[in-house]
Each structure stands twice: as C-alpha cells, then as structure tokens.
Amino acid sequence: MYNKLVKKFNINTYSMIKHGSVAVITLFGVGILFGVKNIMIAFPIALTSTVMGRQNFQVKTFNKAIKIILIDLIIVLTAYFSSMNIFWGIPINFFAIFLIMYTIVSPYDLTFYKPFIMLYVFTQYAQVSLGELPFRVLSVIFGVLIVVGASYINRVNERSVLGKSMQEAFILINNQFKNILKEEYDHTIEDKCSKIMRDIAYKVYVTRHRRYLTTNLGKVQFQIFINVEYFNLYMIQLYGGIKSLSISKEYVEKLKEIVEAIIELCKENIEFQTIKESTDNFIRQWSKGEEYHLEISLILENLLGSIKELNSIEKTGSNKVYKEWARADIDKTRVTFKEYFRPNTIRFKFASRMAITLTIALLIGGFLGFYKIIWAAITVMSIMQPYYEDTIKKAKDRVIGNILGILFTGVLINVADSQIITLGILVISLYLIYAFKEYYKISLFAAMASICIASLTENINILILYRIVYVIIGVVVVVIVNRVVFPYRLKDGVEQLIDKIARLNKKLIEDSMEFLQSNKQIHEIRDLIIHSTLLCQKLYMRNLQYNDDEINKFIAINNKYVIQVGYKVLIVYGKNENAKKENIESILNLYEDFNNNIRHM
Incomplete structure (x- = not known):
C-alpha cells in the first residue's frame, strides 16, 4: 500500500526522511534550547540541508561547514545591525540583500541562494535584543551542525x-x-x-x-x-x-x-x-x-x-x-563577479530587483509595524524568479498551495482544538515539504507548518485572514515588480545562454590547439567541456518552457562538438604524441562543422 502511494504521488522518501528530520530536530531543538524567537531559524537551516546535498557536501565537509557557519553568522549580525535603526537599515538591507543574491550563487542550481536570503529576512523580522543575540548565534551554529550530522548519517554512495x-x-x-x-x-x-x-x-x-x-x-x-x-x-x-x-x-x-x-x-x-x-x-x-x-x-x-x-x-x-x-579560472569568484557586474546580465538584474523589493517590504514592516507582514516578504522572496515567465507560474502555485494549506489547517485546528494535534500536523507537514518537487505542494505544506507554529501563540482564525491577505499582496507586488523593475524574460535568458556557450566553444578550440601544439592548458579544456555541457543542460531546462525546436537542435549539435573535441584531445591525442600534430586539422574541422551547422539552423 505504501509503495503504491509513493509511486502514485511521486514521493521522494529519501529526501522526506533526511531533510524532514533535519527540519524537525532543528525547529524543536532551537525552540527548546534557544527560545521561541529563534524558532524560525529552523526553516532556512533545513533548506541549507537540501541545497548542500545537491552540492556534494561529502567533499571537504569540515571546510564547507565552517564556511556556511561564517556566512550565516555574517548574515545574522548584518540583519541585527540593520534592525537597530529603521533609517540606516535601508542601505544596509539593500546592499546585504544584493550581495547575497549576487555572490552566493551556483550557476547550475538556481535555488542555492534561498536559505541565505531566507535567513536574512527571518532574522531581520524577528528582532532580538543585544542580550538575546548570543542565543541567535548559537541557534545558527546548532542548526548547521545538525545539517552536517545528517550528511554523515545519510552519506550517499x-x-x-x-x-x-x-x-x-x-x-x-x-x-x-x-x-x-x-x-x-x-x-x-x-x-x-x-x-x-x-x-x-x-x-x-x-x-x-x-x-x-x-x-x-x-x-x-x-x-x-x-x-x-x-x-x-x-x-x-x-x-x-x-x-x-x-x-x-x-x-x-x-x-x-x-x-x-x-x-x-x-x-x-x-x-x-x-x-x-x-x-x-x-x-x-x-x-x-x-x-x-x-x-x-x-x-x-x-x-x-x-x-x-x-x-x-x-x-x-x-x-x-x-x-x-x-581547476581553471572560468567560474572563480574574481572572474564571474566582473563578468556579471553589468546592468544587462541576469544575475545583476535579479539581485537588484530582489534587493529593491525586499528592502521596501522590510521598511514598510518596520515603519508601520503591520501584524505578520513577514508573510508578504516571504512570498516576495519565494516566488520572485530571474525570468518573468517563471515568476508567473510560481505565483499561481503559491496562491493555490497557500490557500489550500491555510484553510485545511485552520479547519483541522478549529475542530480538534488541541495543541497535541497542532504539533502533530506541524511535524507531518515539515516532513512532507521535502517529499515533493511540485512547488504548489511544497507551498501547501510550508503554509501548514507556518500556520501551526504561529497558532501556538495566536488565534488561528485571525492568522488565516492575515496569511491569505499577505500572500495575495505579495504575489501582486512580485508580478508588477517583475514587469517593470529590471525585467528579464525567458527569451533574453535563452539568447544569453546561447551566446555564452558559443564563447566557451571558441575558447575550447583555442585551448585545444594550444595543447596539441605545446601541451599547455589541458586543465582548462576539462573545465570548458564541463561548463559547456552544463550550460546546455541549463538551456535544455529553459527550453522545456520556451519550447523552441531549433534550440534542441543547437543543444544536440553543441553536445556532439564538445564531446568529440574532448574525446579526441584528452583521450586519443592525450595518449598518442605522434597523433597530435597529424590531427590538428581534424579538430579545426570539427569547429568549422559546428559553425556551419549553427548557421544552417
């Protein structure tokens, strides 16, 4: 019966058990050890577990754990200083959010930034005094250690x-x-x-x-x-x-x-x-x-x-x-920072858009003190995407998932009228957040968990009203902002990806020639092959929505070119000194064929 349910609803049991356990242990651990004010830390920490799992946390685990702790502590302390004064908080919030969005990224994992921006927003909203700040710092360290422990217990072979x-x-x-x-x-x-x-x-x-x-x-x-x-x-x-x-x-x-x-x-x-x-x-x-x-x-x-x-x-x-x-310099921070620090790049536009919108949302929340306005900021943070088309899709899923989750949880809590039932729903929803890939399902269970936590100290019926209102406000704001503030459509992203792949291919042929003639830069050839391949995968994912047959042809042509060059240079000629100079022409022909095929698309 269980296996049928898992197959029917496409439930990821491994992710549910691992990351759900991290979320439950972190939430209750932080709440018990460091106080209710720090309980929201559990959400970004648990999300850190899923993100780092995709980044292979098994390599240099200690170094990565220390790096995450340092980044999280800088975020928490910056948010604390920002919350001390509403006016100096404006520039601090803007630059902090921009830098998080611009620098803490992975080019092939579009959600990598989320636990860090979520941590900033949560800690900015849930303000603490100077005397309480050490407990917040300890709660972050505690949470990261839970993530590290889970990665060792569930090490992937x-x-x-x-x-x-x-x-x-x-x-x-x-x-x-x-x-x-x-x-x-x-x-x-x-x-x-x-x-x-x-x-x-x-x-x-x-x-x-x-x-x-x-x-x-x-x-x-x-x-x-x-x-x-x-x-x-x-x-x-x-x-x-x-x-x-x-x-x-x-x-x-x-x-x-x-x-x-x-x-x-x-x-x-x-x-x-x-x-x-x-x-x-x-x-x-x-x-x-x-x-x-x-x-x-x-x-x-x-x-x-x-x-x-x-x-x-x-x-x-x-x-x-x-x-x-x-490792080559292609994706090192000092190179990519300059490459994308231009107003027409997707990274710059997305970071700027998020920084402007969240800074204004936090300012309104701090200045007017609206009850639970954090839910509007969370909606902004969650559904705003680099591309306008993706934002619209996420907005629809957010509204559907949140309203269903809020109403279902509200009815259940009102009928049961028991804190034990509320805690039970909380634990179950924390696990189910990580069981699905569909965003509306994730949003549904995240809303359930959030409402359950808030209902432990507030009236559930008031919470239902505010949650629905703030979700709708957040969605409307994001849709408008994505249209008018540094707009970036899927077509722009597709063209930029194709342009970058073409530049890498030119670099690949130049480095291949240099290697065949003088045995230099072979490490950069490997990196170029990996990046060109992964950019094509990124383009493939974008084209699932863009739906252009010519792009699929481009991906196939590029894949053939990159693999053939990589195979011949690294495998064939890399082992046969006599074959190198004799076959330089064949490598050049591959590049010429690639360009001819692209021109005739």
Whole structure:
C-alpha cells in the first residue's frame, strides 16, 4: 500500500526522511534550547540541508561547514545591525540583500541562494535584543551542525550511483543496437543517454574545491562521461555503416554482446576479468584495420580502464581531492563577479530587483509595524524568479498551495482544538515539504507548518485572514515588480545562454590547439567541456518552457562538438604524441562543422 502511494504521488522518501528530520530536530531543538524567537531559524537551516546535498557536501565537509557557519553568522549580525535603526537599515538591507543574491550563487542550481536570503529576512523580522543575540548565534551554529550530522548519517554512495547511471546508459545503448540491427535509429534514445551523462558531468562539477577540479572519484566520473557519451554519439556511425553495408551485422551483434556484459558487470553479476577477456578476444577477432573498429576498440579499452580504476578506489579515499587536475579560472569568484557586474546580465538584474523589493517590504514592516507582514516578504522572496515567465507560474502555485494549506489547517485546528494535534500536523507537514518537487505542494505544506507554529501563540482564525491577505499582496507586488523593475524574460535568458556557450566553444578550440601544439592548458579544456555541457543542460531546462525546436537542435549539435573535441584531445591525442600534430586539422574541422551547422539552423 505504501509503495503504491509513493509511486502514485511521486514521493521522494529519501529526501522526506533526511531533510524532514533535519527540519524537525532543528525547529524543536532551537525552540527548546534557544527560545521561541529563534524558532524560525529552523526553516532556512533545513533548506541549507537540501541545497548542500545537491552540492556534494561529502567533499571537504569540515571546510564547507565552517564556511556556511561564517556566512550565516555574517548574515545574522548584518540583519541585527540593520534592525537597530529603521533609517540606516535601508542601505544596509539593500546592499546585504544584493550581495547575497549576487555572490552566493551556483550557476547550475538556481535555488542555492534561498536559505541565505531566507535567513536574512527571518532574522531581520524577528528582532532580538543585544542580550538575546548570543542565543541567535548559537541557534545558527546548532542548526548547521545538525545539517552536517545528517550528511554523515545519510552519506550517499556515489560509486554505487555512478554504477547505476552507467547501467542505465548501457541499457539505452543496447536498445539502440537492437534498432540498428533492424536498420533503424532512435534519436530519443541518444538524447536520454546524453541526459544521464550530463547528470554525471554535474556530479563532477560539484566536487571541485579551491584550486582543484575534482576528487579521485570525480576523475573516473569525468572519464566515463566522455567515453560513454562518445560511444552514444558514435552509434549513428554504426547505423550508417549497417545501412551502407560497410559494417556487418555480425560485428554489431558481437559488440552488442559486449555491451550486455557491461550491463551485467554494472549489476555485479559477472567478474571484471571475464568481460576483459571477452573484450580482448573481440578486439583481436575483428582487428582488420577498419577505422570504425579502431574507434570502438579504443572506446572499449578506455571504458574498461575506467571501470577497473573505479573498482580500485577505496571508499574512504573516493572523496579526496585529486590534485593532478587543476581547476581553471572560468567560474572563480574574481572572474564571474566582473563578468556579471553589468546592468544587462541576469544575475545583476535579479539581485537588484530582489534587493529593491525586499528592502521596501522590510521598511514598510518596520515603519508601520503591520501584524505578520513577514508573510508578504516571504512570498516576495519565494516566488520572485530571474525570468518573468517563471515568476508567473510560481505565483499561481503559491496562491493555490497557500490557500489550500491555510484553510485545511485552520479547519483541522478549529475542530480538534488541541495543541497535541497542532504539533502533530506541524511535524507531518515539515516532513512532507521535502517529499515533493511540485512547488504548489511544497507551498501547501510550508503554509501548514507556518500556520501551526504561529497558532501556538495566536488565534488561528485571525492568522488565516492575515496569511491569505499577505500572500495575495505579495504575489501582486512580485508580478508588477517583475514587469517593470529590471525585467528579464525567458527569451533574453535563452539568447544569453546561447551566446555564452558559443564563447566557451571558441575558447575550447583555442585551448585545444594550444595543447596539441605545446601541451599547455589541458586543465582548462576539462573545465570548458564541463561548463559547456552544463550550460546546455541549463538551456535544455529553459527550453522545456520556451519550447523552441531549433534550440534542441543547437543543444544536440553543441553536445556532439564538445564531446568529440574532448574525446579526441584528452583521450586519443592525450595518449598518442605522434597523433597530435597529424590531427590538428581534424579538430579545426570539427569547429568549422559546428559553425556551419549553427548557421544552417
């Protein structure tokens, strides 16, 4: 019965249990140890747990924990100083909110800033005296330690996750082989496999630390990402060979058997040595010098080498920084700060819009002292998005989720008239907030939790009225502000992403030429490949709403170009000194083909 409910409503039980437990422990722990005034700290702290989980908190956990504590304490102290005087609070609030929105970001996780801006708004609203400030500081440290503890208790086995991703990718490749043997080709299979590989590229990205690109495990993930995706894209060459009769079906059937064996290896049903012997026999049997066989042989050898390396990595050492691969300057703060500090960039516009709107909301709340006006500020903070179209969608979801949650909770509390029931609803809703991806569901349970906390000290019926009114006010304000204050539409974002991808591709070919001619800048090539891949994933997500077929074509063309250049430069020429100068022209041809394909779109 439970499994049916989980499947039917698409409930994320892992997230619900882990992050829900963090929220419950933090909320009650802070309330009991540090007082009711600090209880709202639980919400941004619990959200920190979900955000850091997506950023791979297992790499340099102690360093990241200290960094979060320092950032949170700066936010809390800044909010405290701002609340001391309503007039000097205006510039402090504006610059603090702008800097949070502008600097505390992750280019591939659009919600990364949320726990930090939420912490500022909550601490700004729930003012404390100087004597109470130490308890607020301790509540932040307590909450972060809960997050760190939860990350250790529920450590994700990334090696196992990688194995499952490989298994899914090779099942898709095997299905493509079935099509090829019927002289058919399914581009949706190719796209699904590319999506899995982009997810692996993101896992490599979030393991970077200071000067270094990745970890011991991330090194293998990167190699598998390049090799499997190149194999996936090479399938169309095999299809063309079958159609033109230049490749025999017997060859493809034997290769399909190797892929099926790799699937079994991922499931741990066969030993590595067994598939290694089968692959070596296959390579020797078909060693006739054809170009396609040389390509396939190299792919298989590299894949098996990566799998062997994966199996040899000790669990305790998998998340240690791999110091042989340096990190490029592409996304370091000193570079990105200057890159985006222009009025026409999305980051600058979004940070400015949020800073202006929240500063005014906090000013009105402080000056007029409206009861529970924090709910209007929270609505502004929650639904305002970089793109106008996303803001409209979130606004609708916020209204639906909040009104349903408020009315349901209000009726239940009035009927039950028991504090025990209220606490029960609070705990359940705190867990359910993290069980779903749909925003209206998250908003529904967040509203329930908020109303339950407030109803412990206030009349529920008054709270219902104020909550609904302030949510509607907040939604109206955000919709208007997004139209007139630094407006930024989805079309603008899509064009900016395409422009940045094109600039990275030009840089990729320049660095590739430099590497092939003088062995320099190889670390930047890896970074460029990762960023170009992830920007395409970002563009793909934007296009789900923008819905332009030409953009999907651009993504496919760019993916093919980046992977082919990366594979040939890092895998083929990186191992063969004699092949470098001989094949510089082929790399230049790839870039020329990419530009020609884009021009003819």
